[in-house]
Amino acid sequence: MESSRDESQTEFIYCSGAATEVLKVGSCRLLSGQNMLFLIIPGNPGVVGFYKTFMQTLHSILGYPVWAVSHAGHCAPPDSMDMVEDASAAAKWDVFGLNGQIQHKLAFLQKHVPKDTSLVLLGHSIGCYMILEMMKRDPELKVLKAIMLFPTIERMSQTPQGKVMTPLLCQLRYLAYLPLFLLSLLPDNLTALLIRLIFSSIPSLDPCVVRPSVELLSGDCAVNSMYLGGQEMRKVLERDNTTIQKNLDRLIFYYGATDHWCPVSFFQEIRRDFPQGDFRLCGKGLRHAFVLDSGWEVAQMVAEWIRGSLRT
Numbered sequence: 423m424e425s426s427r428d429e430s431q432t433e434f435i436y437c438s439g440a441a442t443e444v445l446k447v448g449s450c451r452l453l454s455g456q457n458m459l460f461l462i463i464p465g466n467p468g469v470v471g472f473y474k475t476f477m478q479t480l481h482s483i484l485g486y487p488v489w490a491v492s493h494a495g496h497c498a499p500p501d502s503m504d505m506v507e508d509a510s511a512a513a514k515w516d517v518f519g520l521n522g523q524i525q526h527k528l529a530f531l532q533k534h535v536p537k538d539t540s541l542v543l544l545g546h547s548i549g550c551y552m553i554l555e556m557m558k559r560d561p562e563l564k565v566l567k568a569i570m571l572f573p574t575i576e577r578m579s580q581t582p583q584g585k586v587m588t589p590l591l592c593q594l595r596y597l598a599y600l601p602l603f604l605l606s607l608l609p610d611n612l613t614a615l616l617i618r619l620i621f622s623s624i625p626s627l628d629p630c631v632v633r634p635s636v637e638l639l640s641g642d643c644a645v646n647s648m649y650l651g652g653q654e655m656r657k658v659l660e661r662d663n664t665t666i667q668k669n670l671d672r673l674i675f676y677y678g679a680t681d682h683w684c685p686v687s688f689f690q691e692i693r694r695d696f697p698q699g700d701f702r703l704c705g706k707g708l709r710h711a712f713v714l715d716s717g718w719e720v721a722q723m724v725a726e727w728i729r730g731s732l733r734t
Contacts, residue, residue, distance in 0.1 A: 429447070430445055430446065430447045430474060430477070430478065431445075431446045431447075431450050432444070432445055432446075432470075433446070433450075434497070434499050434500055434503055435534075436503075436507050437491075437494065437526055437529055437530050437533070438494055438515065438517050438522065438525060438526040438529045439506055439507045439508050439511050439512050439515075439517060440494035440495050440505065440506050440507075440512060440517045440518070440526065441494070441495060441497055441499035441503050441504070441505050441506070442491060442492055442494060442497065442526070442530070443469075443470050443471075443491075443492040443496075443497035443499075444470070444489060444490070444491050444492070444530075444534075445470040445471065445473070445474065445477065445489065445490045445492075446487065446488075446489045447474075447477045447478055447480075447481045447487070447488045447489075448481045448485070448486065448487035448488055449487035450487075452487070452534075452535055452536055452539055457538075457539065457540050458486045458487075458539070458540050458541075458542070458566075458732065459486070459487055459488075459489060459535060459539050459540070459541055459542070460480060460481075460484075460486055460487065460488040460489070460541075460542045460544060461488075461489050461490070461491065461531075461535075461541055461542070461543055461544065462476075462477065462488070462489065462490035462491070462544045462545075462546070462549070463491070463527060463543060463544070463545045463546070463549035463550075463552050463553055463556075464490060464491075464492065464493065464496075464546055464547075464549050465546040465547030465548055465549055465572075465574075465711075466493070466496075466547065466548050466647055466650050466651055466654065467493070467496050467638055467643065467644070467647035468492050468493025468496040468523075468549075468647070468650075469492060469496055469497065469634045469635075469637065469638055469643070470490040470491065470492045470497070470634075471630065471631070471633060471634030471637070472630075472631050472634050472713040472714075473490045473546075473713055473717065474630045474717075475628050475630050475713070475717035475718055475721075476712075476713060476717035476718070476720060476721045477490060477721075479717065479718040479721035479722065479725075480721040480724060480725055483721070483722065483725040484725050484729070484732065486542075486732075491527060491530050493518075493523050493526070493646075493647075493650065494517045494518055494522065494523055494526045494646075495517070495518045495642065495643065495646035496638075496643050496646055496647055496650075497637070497643060498637040498638075498640045498641050498643060505641070505642055518646045518649055518650060519649070519650065519653050520548075520650060520653040520654060520657050520658075521657075523552060523650060524552050524555045524556060524559070527552060527556055528556055528559060528560055531556075531560075531563070537562075537564075538564070539564065540564045540565075540566045541563060541564055541565050541566060542565075542566055542567050542568075542569070542728065542732075543556075543565055543567070543568040543569070544568075544569045544571065544724065545568065545569065545570050545571065545573065546571045546572060546712075546713075547571075547572055547573070547574045547683065547710065548574050548650075548654055548658070550570040550571070550572075550573035550574065550575050550675075551573070551574060551575045551654075551658055553568050553570070554575060554662050554665045554666065554669075555662075555665075557665060557668075557669055558662065558664075558665045565669070565672055566672065566731060566732075567672055567673075567674065567728050567731055568669070568672055568673050568674070569674050569676070569724055569727070569728070570673060570674065570675040570676065571676050571712065571720065571724075572676065572677065572678050572681055572683065572684060572710045572712065573675055573676075573677070573684060574654070574658060574683050574684055575658065575661055575662070575684075576658065576659070576660060576661035576688065577658070577659065577660075577661075577688075578654050578655055578658040578683070579655040579656070579658075581682060581683050581684065581685060582682040582685065583682035583683045584655060584683070587651065587655065588655040591648055591651040591652040591654075591655055592652045592655055592656065595648045595649070595651075595652060598644075598648065599645060602639065602644050602645060605639045606639060606640050606641060610636050610640070613636045613639055613640070614632055614633070614635075614636050617632050617635040617636060618632060621714065624714055624715050626715045627714060627715055628713065628714060628715055628717055630717075631713060631714055661692065663695065666692075666696060666699070667696065670696060670698060670699050673699065673700065674700045674702070674727055674728070675689075675692065675699070675700065675701045675702065676702045676704065676723075677689035677701070677702070677703050677704065678704045678708060678709070678710055679703055679704050679705065679707070680707070680709075681704075681709075681710045682710070683710050684710075686703065689701060689703050706719070708720065
């Protein structure tokens with residue numbers, strides 16, 4: 423195992439031709455023979471900085487390298503990089519759309535992670551849907567466990583939050599582009615002040631989330647996030663029971679008790695349909711966006727769930 427140091431390192435790369443941020447805690451390079459990687463597939467917005475506390479806590483407990491890969495175009499790249507290498511190719515493959523984002527994660531694994539590395543995949547929200555698709559499209563992935571946190575894997579537009587967001591993301595999102603552009607013109611310190619004001623109702627807000635929030639509003643990141651959200655509403659429909667059944671012994675699902683993106687009825691139904699599966703319902707009152715104030719707490723739970731599955 424790696425040492426327990428918890429320094430983080432950020433790298434910006436092109437993956438599937440799109441700017442991608444990779445946040446790494448622990449080992450920053452994987453060599454053939456290093457046997458374990460924890461990889462986070464984020465929710466939407468797919469900004470890896472939101473997961474920093476979660477990642478550092480997980481690494482400090484278990485010692486393995488923990489990486490998070492942003493969604494394509496959900497990061498503010500350095501001045502030396504454009505958002506896309508080739509605009510026509512990005513449009514052709516719809517790299518910012520749902521299918522493009524799934525292929526983007528598979529491309530990242532293929533290029534940056536040795537094939538013999540055992541994976542613990544950690545999905546949050548739409549990241550859980552992406553993980554199921556990744557396991558379906560590439561059965562050769564060495565997935566030891568896949569942890570599904572607050573999973574949005576079915577009927578998104580029919581959920582309480584989906585009913586509100588579907589018209590906003592699918593028909594009205596263009597109306598948000600001008601305000602987003604104007605926000606991007608603000609100085610970062612003013613944007614940070616605004617972010618803190620927006621989150622002022624969260625008494626134990628993780629200070630790590632402020633900077634990523636500022637970056638989200640600094641360019642096209644929020645626009646790309648809304649575009650992905652619109653596709654989620656249209657395309658995340660029926661639960662993929664076949665893939666779940668095929669991988670049931672490797673999956674752990676954690677549902678929120680007050681989650682308007684995946685209501686408790688979804689938890690009850692999936693547990694009924696797969697009585698042998700590992701499905702858990704939150705008893706701690708955690709929010710869907712747990713990274714805002716509970717990253718360390720969720721990391722401690724995840725470590726406890728999978729400690730016995732890890733080969734040292």
